[in-house]
Amino acid sequence: MANKKKTGTIIGVIAALAGTYVILRTIGKKKVKEDEESFKNDPDAYTINEETKEDDTFYEAHSKRAIDVILSFFGLVLLSPLYLIITLAIKIDDPGPVLFTQKRVGKNKKFFKLHKFRSMKMNTPHDMPTHMLENPDQYITRVGKFLRKSSLDELPQIWDIFVGNMSIIGPRPALWNQKDLVEERDKYGANDVTPGLTGWAQINGRDELEIPVKAKLDGDYVKAVKSNSLKGLLMDIKCFFGTISSVAKSEGVVEGGTGEMHKALREDVPEEDPEEDFAYRKSYTVDHSAHKKVLITGAGSYIGESFKDYASKHYGDNLDIDTVDMISPKWRDTDFSQYDIVYHVAGLAHADVGHVSDEVKEKYYKVNTDLTIEVAKKAKAAGVKQFIFMSSMIVYGESAPFGKEKMVDENTIPTPANFYGDSKWQADKAVRALADDTFKVAVIRPPMIYGKGSKGNYPVLAKLAKKLHVFPNVNNKRSMLHIDNLCEFLCQLMLTSEGGIFMPQNSSYTKTAEMVKEIASVSGHNMAVTGLLNPFVSLASHVPGKVSGLVNKAFGNMTYDMKLSVYEGLDYQVSNFQETIEATEGESL
Incomplete structure (x- = not known):
């Protein structure tokens, strides 16, 4: 009896659903036809x-x-x-x-x-x-x-x-x-x-x-x-x-x-992008007899400290470098007029952009955009001849995911994908708008920078390289810049007193598998790379959330067209790929 009742209930539910479906389909077809006519x-x-x-x-x-x-x-x-x-x-x-x-x-x-x-x-x-x-x-x-x-x-x-x-x-x-x-x-x-x-x-x-x-x-x-x-x-x-x-x-x-x-443009940020002054179109003369005073705005930063150490070692007769802390408002009392160059490195680094509050986003704009503009305006008013701003490749959006390609060329329009990239992009535009014949503005949009003591994705890959015995041989390409190549570039740029948009990078693109294998080799660790793991990487790239995000970070693609990074008169790529890995990992053995 109970089974019959249960069966009857099921049949009733099915009948009701079928009837509802027919009614809804009939109404739907009628409405679609009416809309098409209208x-x-x-x-x-x-x-x-x-x-x-x-x-x-x-x-x-x-x-x-x-x-x-x-x-x-x-x-x-x-x-x-x-x-x-x-x-x-x-x-x-x-x-x-x-x-x-x-x-x-x-x-x-x-x-x-x-x-x-x-x-x-x-x-x-x-x-x-x-x-x-x-x-x-x-x-x-x-x-x-x-x-x-x-x-x-x-x-x-x-x-x-x-x-x-x-x-x-x-x-x-x-x-x-x-x-x-x-x-x-x-x-x-x-x-x-x-x-x-x-x-x-x-x-x-x-x-x-x-x-x-x-x-x-x-x-x-x-x-x-x-x-x-x-x-x-x-x-x-x-x-x-x-x-x-x-x-x-x-x-x-x-x-x-x-x-x-x-x-939502910040104050003093132009709505339109100023004329794009791509530096690769010009030639440069490095004055090795010049002596210039440089102020680094941003104390304790990895790039700023690395540059100061490199310059004192290789260009000590040319560049006299001071640093000012930008966290304290006392920086505003610094006399900029005594300097030929202001090199602005202060900024907030990449965040987990999907998990931050509006207050944190506002802080990024205050530091990465507002502070940069204020420093540039102070430098110009003080008669500083050259202002160098560390922008980022992030202004062109995120890298292409696994299996896709992305190359930035001179026709690529900056399209930041999140508030971090936008805060950099707005500063990028604003400082270039200040440039004139007496105030040269050099905006540097570097790809991922790595070297001893660097943060970000490189240390993660280095740890994996020293622990894993096999690694996927995915054929991806990334533009990267070793810290020594960046520092050499900066030193030479300062001795030209020129401005423009610069995209320095290593002399060759980086393949993740080759980098990991080279790190393992320099560290004395045995590792093999194999394409047999590639199908698993491909499968993982389709898993929503953090899994695909990690895959894309490791094996995504994003490069600068090499011609954007070649500047006649500037010979800054002092270390090749293997040498940069040895310089980064060798001393820690």
């Missing part, structure tokens, strides 16, 4: 280039859609109680419609109506991206702030997935009037796929990304999905679990939308 003669409609449009893979056309329908249907059913709670909260907080619809750009640039829980007040301009609003916080309701922070405002898009206008994973649908984003995505074919609730760009910065960076990430997603069904499935799985991690940590949400972080 947009049929829309004057703002985009055109799709049929010649460049790629065909869907089997996964994209069939498997992916089946997954979308099944998961979205059960999502609608299971989350219905939550929908009710949110509906009541919105009504109580700010009376008006619960749902908010917008005209968005779908697959093949066709318009559709996207649904969200309303998070903004009724008087908010309707068809305007949040980042274009002046002080967007004033329009967000109390409930809306929570909904946006937790991404719960996106839940009604489960309906958009169910009816086929969206997918669970894909590029976020652009507003109909975001032509800059649509055009940028055209370069990568990112308008040829169904937009998604979440995607590759969402878990790699979300609202903190500038449009060119976001479009490039969308293009990376499309490339994976269009290549073959297996890669498409793996990419969607990575995005799905990456989204869970991002939402749990509330990462990447910046009120103001796309690129808002980069638009």
Whole structure:
């Protein structure tokens, strides 16, 4: 009797779900047809280039859609109680419609109506991206702030997935009037796929990304999905679990939308990038008879102290170096007029950018941006002839992940991926804007610097090299700069009194496996590198969270075009790769 009752209950539940599915599908098809008719003669409609449009893979056309329908249907059913709670909260907080619809750009640039829980007040301009609003916080309701922070405002898009206008994973649908984003995505074919609730760009910065960076990430997603069904499935799985991690940590949400972080310029930072004065285009004359006084602003730093020691040993007759502590405000009492050169190294180093408060972010801007500008202005006012600022390769964003390539050339536009990179980039622009014929500004954007006593990724690799007996032979490339090569470069640069944008690096790119093997050899440790481990590295690179992050740090790719690092008249690459490892590890044996 009990079994019959149980069976009857199961049959009843199945029947109810089937009936609900049929009703929802019928309503959905009707709504989609109505929306298509309403947009049929829309004057703002985009055109799709049929010649460049790629065909869907089997996964994209069939498997992916089946997954979308099944998961979205059960999502609608299971989350219905939550929908009710949110509906009541919105009504109580700010009376008006619960749902908010917008005209968005779908697959093949066709318009559709996207649904969200309303998070903004009724008087908010309707068809305007949040980042274009002046002080967007004033329009967000109390409930809306929570909904946006937790991404719960996106839940009604489960309906958009169910009816086929969206997918669970894909590029976020652009507003109909975001032509800059649509055009940028055209370069990568990112308008040829169904937009998604979440995607590759969402878990790699979300609202903190500038449009060119976001479009490039969308293009990376499309490339994976269009290549073959297996890669498409793996990419969607990575995005799905990456989204869970991002939402749990509330990462990447910046009120103001796309690129808002980069638009919050500090005082005295120009909105436009000053004319790019790439140093490799000029020739230089090193005056070995000159004697100059140098002030290093930033006491106790690894780079500053290394330079001071190197210069006193190799250029003691040319450079007289003092250092001032920038932590105490007493530095402002220092008389800069007695110096020919100010070398600014003070700054906060790379942070775990996904786990910091707004207060910590503000501190980065105060030190890396505001302090740098103040020092540069003081130096110029005091008649200092040359100002040298340690910027960073980070202004070009993060390195490409495992399996991808990234080379920075003279046409690469700086696009910082986080607040650390942006704080450096804003200072980079601001100090270059101060340059003139009497005040030469040299901005140095070095890649990863390593040497004895250095911090960061190199010491981690060195420890692994001295413990492991096998290491993956991944064929990656990175630009790196040994501290001796940097110091030699600085000494020669100071004796030229010139300015410009410099990207010094070692004479050859570095392969992680070769570096680790060389460290092991110099340390007297036996190690073998093998390609047999590469499939495991590839698999680990698709695991969301810290695992893929560590893989990308170790085996990612990021290089400067070598021609950017060659300066006629400056012979600074005094140590080759093997010699730099011996210099770094040899004395510690």
